Amino acid sequence: MRNAFADEITKLGMADPRVVLLSGDIGNKLFDKFKQHNEERFFNCGVAEANMMGVAAGMALSGQRPVIYTITPFTTTRCYEQIRVDACYHNAPVIIVGTGSGLSYAELGPTHHSCEDLAIMRVLPNLTVLAPADEVELRLCLRAALELDGPTYMRIGKKGEPVNHSTPPAFAIGRAITVRDGTDACLISTGTVLAVATGAADILAAQGIRARVESFHTVKPLDQDTLSEVFERFAVVGVVEEHSRIGGLGGAVAEWLAARGGARGRLVSFGTSDEFMPEIGSQHYARARYGLTAKNIAGKLADVLHHSGL
Amino acid sequence: MNIDELQSLARTVRARVISTSSRTQTPHLGSCLSCVDILVAAYFHGLHLEPKKPRDADRDRFILSKGHGAPALFQVLAMRGFYPESLLDSYGEDGGLFAEHPPAPKHLPGIEAATGSLGHGLPMGLGMALAARIQKRDYRVIALLSDGECNEGSVWEAAMMAGAQKIGNLMVVVDFNKWQATGRSEDILALSPLADKWRAFGWDATEIDGHDMRALMEIMSRPLRNRDKPLAFIAHTVKGKGVSFMEDDNNWHYRIPNDEEVLRAHRELGVTP
Numbered sequence: 354m355r356n357a358f359a360d361e362i363t364k365l366g367m368a369d370p371r372v373v374l375l376s377g378d379i380g381n382k383l384f385d386k387f388k389q390h391n392e393e394r395f396f397n398c399g400v401a402e403a404n405m406m407g408v409a410a411g412m413a414l415s416g417q418r419p420v421i422y423t424i425t426p427f428t429t430t431r432c433y434e435q436i437r438v439d440a441c442y443h444n445a446p447v448i449i450v451g452t453g454s455g456l457s458y459a460e461l462g463p464t465h466h467s468c469e470d471l472a473i474m475r476v477l478p479n480l481t482v483l484a485p486a487d488e489v490e491l492r493l494c495l496r497a498a499l500e501l502d503g504p505t506y507m508r509i510g511k512k513g514e515p516v517n518h519s520t521p522p523a524f525a526i527g528r529a530i531t532v533r534d535g536t537d538a539c540l541i542s543t544g545t546v547l548a549v550a551t552g553a554a555d556i557l558a559a560q561g562i563r564a565r566v567e568s569f570h571t572v573k574p575l576d577q578d579t580l581s582e583v584f585e586r587f588a589v590v591g592v593v594e595e596h597s598r599i600g601g602l603g604g605a606v607a608e609w610l611a612a613r614g615g616a617r618g619r620l621v622s623f624g625t626s627d628e629f630m631p632e633i634g635s636q637h638y639a640r641a642r643y644g645l646t647a648k649n650i651a652g653k654l655a656d657v658l659h660h661s662g663l
Numbered sequence: 664m665n666i667d668e669l670q671s672l673a674r675t676v677r678a679r680v681i682s683t684s685s686r687t688q689t690p691h692l693g694s695c696l697s698c699v700d701i702l703v704a705a706y707f708h709g710l711h712l713e714p715k716k717p718r719d720a721d722r723d724r725f726i727l728s729k730g731h732g733a734p735a736l737f738q739v740l741a742m743r744g745f746y747p748e749s750l751l752d753s754y755g756e757d758g759g760l761f762a763e764h765p766p767a768p769k770h771l772p773g774i775e776a777a778t779g780s781l782g783h784g785l786p787m788g789l790g791m792a793l794a795a796r797i798q799k800r801d802y803r804v805i806a807l808l809s810d811g812e813c814n815e816g817s818v819w820e821a822a823m824m825a826g827a828q829k830i831g832n833l834m835v836v837v838d839f840n841k842w843q844a845t846g847r848s849e850d851i852l853a854l855s856p857l858a859d860k861w862r863a864f865g866w867d868a869t870e871i872d873g874h875d876m877r878a879l880m881e882i883m884s885r886p887l888r889n890r891d892k893p894l895a896f897i898a899h900t901v902k903g904k905g906v907s908f909m910e911d912d913n914n915w916h917y918r919i920p921n922d923e924e925v926l927r928a929h930r931e932l933g934v935t936p
Contacts, residue, residue, distance in 0.1 A: 373797065393797055399827075404786040404820035411790020414768070414776075416720065417797060419790075434780060435817070439787055442777050443767050 354510040354545070355383060355452050357488030361495050362420060363387045366394060369499065371416065375409055377402050377423030379452075402427050406435035406449075413445035418499055424458070425451030425467035425508060429474060440504040441477045447504045448495070454484070454508035455544060455595030456625070459639035463629040467508070471543075472600025474506045475573040481526060482573040483507040484594075484602075486547035489518040490530070490570045497526045510545040517547050517568070527571045529579045535565030538654055539583040539618070542593040543569040543602045549640065550593045552647030553654065562655060572602050580609060584616035589657045591621045591650060595640065598624040621657055623650055664707050666876050672742070673703045673876070677905045678934035679738045685925045687755030689763055693902040693915035694809065695735035697840040700874050701807060701898060702732075702739045709883025711802070714744035717772040723802050724791050726776045728784020729809035729838060730764040736774075737761055745773035782815025784808065785835065789821050792833040803887045805834045811843025814852050819864065822893075826865020831890025835861070836882070838873060840902035842913045861895040873898030906931055 363386045366372040373394045374387055388395045394417075398405035402423060409419035421428055428451045429436070440447045451470060458465035475482045481501060485491040491509055498505040522530045532547065533554055542550035547568050554564040565587070567579060583590050592603040603622035610620055625643045632642070640646060644653075664672070676699050684692045705725050712722040727736050741748040753759035760771055764779025776787045788806040795802050812818060825833055839857065841848055848854050861868040871878045882896055902916075903909030906928040920928065929935060 396793070396828075398824060399820075401817075401820035401824065403782075403817040404789070404824055407783055407786025407817065407821065408790035408793065408824065411776075411787035411792075412794045412797075413790075414787070415724075415791045415794035415798075417794050435783065435786070438777060438780055438783055444769070 354488050354491055354514050355380070355512055357491050358422070358450065358452070358495070358509060359383045359387065361492045363390065365495065365499060366391045369418065371418040372499070373412055373417045373419040375405050375419055375421045377405055377427055379423050402432040403435050406432045407439045409447045410435070410439035410443055410445040413447045414443060418446055418448070420448040420450060422450045422452060424465060425454045425470055426465060429467065429470045429506070433473060437477055441479045444479045444503045446502055448498050449504065449506045451506070451508045453511045455546070456636050456639040457511040459630070459634055459636045462633060466630065468595070468597045468625045469600065470508055471572050471594070471596050471602060472604060475605060479503045480573065481505045481571070483526070483571055484544035485509060485570045486542065486545055486568045487514055487516045487518065489516060489521055490568065493521060493524040494570060497524065501526070508544060514545045515548040517551065527574045527576055529576045530568040530570065531565065532568050533564070533566040535563040537562045537564060537587070538589045538591070538658060539565045539567065539587040540591045540593055540650070540654070541567040541569050541583070541602070541606070543572055544595055546593055546595045546640070546645060549645055549647050549650065553650035556647055556651035557654060560655060562658065564654065569602055572605060575605050575609060577609065580606060584610065584618035587618045588661050589621060589654055590618040591623060591654050593623045593645070593650060595645060596624050597627060598622045599627060619657060619661065621653060666880065669703055669707055669880070670876050672707060673699050674905065674932045674934050676703060676735060676738050676742070678929050678932050680735050681906070681920055681928045682925050683734060683738070683751070683754055685920045685922065688919050689734055689755060690917045690919065691731040691734065691763070692918070692920070693842070693909060693913065694729065694840070695732050696904045696906065696909065697873070697900040697902045698729070698732045698807060698838045699735050699904070700876055700879055701836055701838060702735055704876060704879035704883045705805065706739050706743045708880045714773065717745060721800055721802050724775045724788065724804045726778065726784040726788045726804070726806045727765055728778050728788070728806045729781065729812055730778030732807070733763060733765045733779070736765065740773040743773070746771070781809070781812040782817040785818055785821040789825050789830065789833060792830050793828065795832055796830065801888060803832050803834060805836065807836050807838060809843070810837055810839045810841065810848040810854060810857070813837065813854060813857070814843070822861065822864040822866065825893040829891040830893050832887045833893040834887065835893070835895040837895065837897050838900050839897050840900045842902045842916070844916055858895070858897045866893045866895045868895040868897060870897045870899065873900035874904055
């Protein structure tokens with residue numbers, strides 16, 4: 354995904370002189386092409402993320418379109434006040450990219466995990482929060498974010514994520530993409546864990562349960578139209594995210610559901626637990642630890658369906 | 664405006680800040696009084712800006728990074744014509760425009776950055792200065808910091824990046840009044856040697872008297888074209904400057920003057936606001 358980001362931002366940088374790329378001392382060689390074409394608009398800001406966020410906001414207030422890139426905890430929790438005040442309060446059109454989100458860096462330990470970023474970012478006024486599922490959605494998200502007049506946060510994966518879309522789908526910020534149609538249940542997924550959700554739909558299909566799958570690349574603003582539709586239509590709606598079950602997309606949907614006074618559909622949340630992962634392992638291992646596997650999700654969904662007598 | 668007029672204006676600003684503090688129960692009087700001369704020299708002498716075109720792309724940017732000096736800035740911006748002075752009548756009122764710190768620029772003409780949380784103004788100013796370089800514009804960016812603000816790590820992150828970028832159109836003025844909220848700034852964190860710290864980070868740094876209007880006029884009008892180093896001025900100031908019973912008394916960081924103290928202060932300043 355990061356290679357797709359580098360490729361897309363290079364293209365955008367060549368087409369739009371407002372685009373500035375700021376890196377927090379990562380992406381060795383990743384941005385060589387961007388630098389080659391737009392040297393005066395690339396800044397390695399060093400390991401100083403608070404300053405990087407303020408610099409980006411200052412540039413945005415002076416007519417540039419800065420894009421910040423570093424590992425997710427360092428571009429979110431590390432400099433949260435700068436995001437809140439400099440980017441969001443000023444409504445400065447800064448694009449904050451967090452790479453290696455969720456459990457992408459599972460083996461690096463909890464300092465490099467990000468299972469709380471969606472929670473803390475979506476509460477900020479003016480901020481659009483995106484989590485593309487694959488490189489196709491990433492390119493669409495980045496282009497759309499550049500058209501916004503306010504700040505955007507985009508959490509992306511690392512590398513080698515499966516591609517879900519063979520052709521670019523119709524895209525708008527705040528409108529989920531239907532990845533697969535279904536009649537019996539629904540899975541809504543945000544970020545790169547979408548492939549796990551479609552895997553769960555495959556397993557369910559083999560059992561005769563047809564699950565619809567929605568890619569919620571936008572966590573904020575929440576796609577309430579799609580939520581209304583699926584919660585009225587389906588008895589079970591599972592939310593799948595590589596993020597804490599507290600405060601992320603599942604939390605946002607639960608807030609929406611409670612405020613609405615409930616719906617036909619029952620919400621089942623799949624995400625990480627309220628802990629810093631005490632063991633080391635691959636992303637695959639870490640996902641399995643928190644039940645973010647196709648098999649577990651399919652099993653839980655089938656269980657709930659049976660218990661609801663449907 | 665000549666130097667006498669600027670000094671007279673500074674006395675008027677001080678008097679207005681004091682009466683507004685009393686009327687609206689707004690603190691940070693000492694911090695406001697220490698930077699009044701700097702603000703007056705900037706807005707009435709040095710800065711290239713047109714109050715009727717507050718968002719002009721080529722304007723100089725002045726950022727009050729020590730946002731708690733806003734009560735002084737609000738008076739100066741009104742007197743400079745960014746908004747009618749009558750707007751200040753709503754100061755501190757429910758539903759009004761004026762918080763105790765500068766709001767986001769869209770809420771009030773003349774404001775470049777919402778500050779108040781310390782350590783934000785210089786990074787944002789650096790971003791604005793770098794944008795000028797990208798766009799090949801000549802504007803200058805001036806950030807006014809407090810000495811207490813130099814506790815913030817983000818100040819030094821920005822200082823390092825400004826040094827590395829050899830950004831010449833960026834100027835810092837430190838309102839060095841020797842106090843922060845609860846004590847001497849020299850004692851709380853190791854601030855000295857302040858000018859040398861800026862030099863060590865790749866800046867040119869000069870110490871000045873922050874109440875010497877002639878010196879302030881000179882630095883505020885200094886062209887920053889063709890420089891390859893950012894510029895810092897350590898402005899030695901007196902907290903509570905201009906009123907004998909407030910000078911260098913840190914109680915006036917939070918204290919609100921009563922009616923009698925307002926009268927005494929106005930008498931000393933020779934001003935009826």
